[in-house]
Amino acid sequence: MSTMGRAGQAPMVVVDGVRKAFHGVTVLDGISFEVAAGDVVAFIGSSGSGKTTLLRCIDLLEPIDAGRIVVAGEAMGWHQQPDGRWVRDSERELARKRQHLSMVAQGFHLFSHMTALENVMEGPLTVKRLPLPRARQLAQELLAKVGLADKAHARPSKLSGGQQQRVAIARALAMGPEVMLFDEPTSALDPELAGEVLATMRQLAAEGHTMLVVTHELAFAREVADVVLMFHEGRIVEQGPPQEIFTRPAHEATRRFLARVTGGVPQPTGSS
Amino acid sequence: MHYQFDFHVIFRYAPYLLAxxxxxxxxxxxxxxxxxxxxxxxxxxxxxRLRVLRIPAIVYLEVFRNTPALVLLIWLYYAIPIMTGLRLSALESVSFALAASAGANMAEIYRAGILSVNRGEVEAAKSLGLTGSQILRRIVLPQALRRMIPPFTNAFIAVVLLSSLVSVLGVPDLTYQAQNIAQLTFRPIEIFTAVAVVYMAISYALSFVAHRIEAWVSERT
Structure with a gap:
């Protein structure tokens, strides 16, 4: 199902036949797709369609029931022993493999006992064991990059939602991940605060970061995403470039979803 | 009421009380x-998450929650040296027994504190690649400990007050000395008034220090 792999390049993310159920309720019902390095993929679909769960599975925050997830060439959650048997990763292995990815969550979840700077330094310091001065310098650079150099010593409680989310993005970037995961990063924000977060994400996309973004911001998906995946009842019912999905949705579920989120107003065709 | 109070005994026996x-x-x-x-x-x-680890802890907590401290103290006083094979002084035995009992109390304080930390922050730390023990040390405990200061203060005071039980086992603590002196002098009221004041003073001092620590911590956040 590799419609988006670029020729001659191993995909950065492979999701293959992934299934997941919670207490007998199927949430992911055989999800497969590939993401090339540098691509921005938007996950759209109504709530409960499995987008967030999939993101959490990729970040190893939820175990999958069946299928396979490969990130940067490494099988996630499993490893093969010399005798060829596959065994589950230990907690330590999981922690190591999570470094391929960084998640930016809907609720920011900054460490509330730390300043913005300390939040960004935490990963490099504790996980990568960078020396303190280098971790601090890196964190300062990243805060400057998201436009918050002057808030380095503020605690999360003193920052606006948009600022908190930008710190969370800097914190994720500090680990130098191969893939950035965004789980509805703007849905807890007022539109004007969402704008500053989206601007930061746009910049990251332009820099060539591989990004998987669960979003309800269709304008953002249309403008920034290389590929849009439409989720419906635990499956991907449609995928393709945003222009196609948004202007000529092939699947009934996509048409209904687009009609609902855009308030029934027809989308202007042909963006950019 | 013709009882003549005589608080001089307290001063006469002050060295014993201090001991x-x-x-x-x-x-x-x-x-x-x-x-x-x-x-x-x-x-x-x-x-x-593992049942084999969780169940012993639950049993431990339930035993301590549902038995009188004095009974457990006496039981542990005899059981700890036998079960561990250590040769312990009476003071060490009762201290360990009291620690076991205090530990049950404090476990619940830790648990409440740990659970009070935002799950999202724990997941954010996980996502960054922190291991379980790093998350506990760097993210959970620093936040939880701060919220634990007031309940811990109460737990400390409880230990001070419960420590009077060790007198039953012949450990010469404040209460034990007081009983001896009371029997020598036939002045239990005066002696135990003084003893009560001393326990109160210790507890108040603890509360005071805890309040200062709390204020100091919240100033820095």
Whole structure:
């Protein structure tokens, strides 16, 4: 199902036949797709369609029931022993493999006992064991990059939602991940605060970061995403470039979803 | 009422009472510090996803919650040297027994504190690649400990007051000394008035220090 792999390049993310159920309720019902390095993929679909769960599975925050997830060439959650048997990763292995990815969550979840700077330094310091001065310098650079150099010593409680989310993005970037995961990063924000977060994400996309973004911001998906995946009842019912999905949705579920989120107003065709 | 109060006995026997205060301090200090370690261990086990770890912790907590402290203290006083094979002084035995009991109390304080930390922050830390013990040390405990200061203060005071039970086992703490002096002088009211004042003073001092620590911590956040 590799419609988006670029020729001659191993995909950065492979999701293959992934299934997941919670207490007998199927949430992911055989999800497969590939993401090339540098691509921005938007996950759209109504709530409960499995987008967030999939993101959490990729970040190893939820175990999958069946299928396979490969990130940067490494099988996630499993490893093969010399005798060829596959065994589950230990907690330590999981922690190591999570470094391929960084998640930016809907609720920011900054460490509330730390300043913005300390939040960004935490990963490099504790996980990568960078020396303190280098971790601090890196964190300062990243805060400057998201436009918050002057808030380095503020605690999360003193920052606006948009600022908190930008710190969370800097914190994720500090680990130098191969893939950035965004789980509805703007849905807890007022539109004007969402704008500053989206601007930061746009910049990251332009820099060539591989990004998987669960979003309800269709304008953002249309403008920034290389590929849009439409989720419906635990499956991907449609995928393709945003222009196609948004202007000529092939699947009934996509048409209904687009009609609902855009308030029934027809989308202007042909963006950019 | 023709009883003639005579508080002079207190001064006459002050050295014995002071020796008792010293023992009370020793017992309390060992019990509190050891209890904090036991409590953290039990709390972490209690919160484990693994049943084999969780169940012993639950049993431990239920035993302590549902038996009188004095009964357990006496039982542990005899059981700890037998079960561990250690040759312990009476003071060490009762201190460890008191620590085991205090640990059960403190485990619940740790557990509540740990659970009070935002799950999202724990997941954010996980996502960054922190291991379980790093998350506990760097993210959960620094936040939880701050919220634990008031309940821990109460737990410490409880240990001070419960330490009077060790007198039953012949450990010469403040209460034990007081009983002896009371029997010698036939002045239990005066002696125990003084003893009550001393216990109150210790507890108040603890509360005071805890309030200062709390204020200091919240100033820095």
């Amino acid at each position: 008792g205060v010293k023992v009370t301090f020793e017992v309390t200090l060992i019990a509190v510090s050891l209890g904090m370690v036991i409590g953290l261990l039990i709390a972490v086990l209690r919160l484990s």
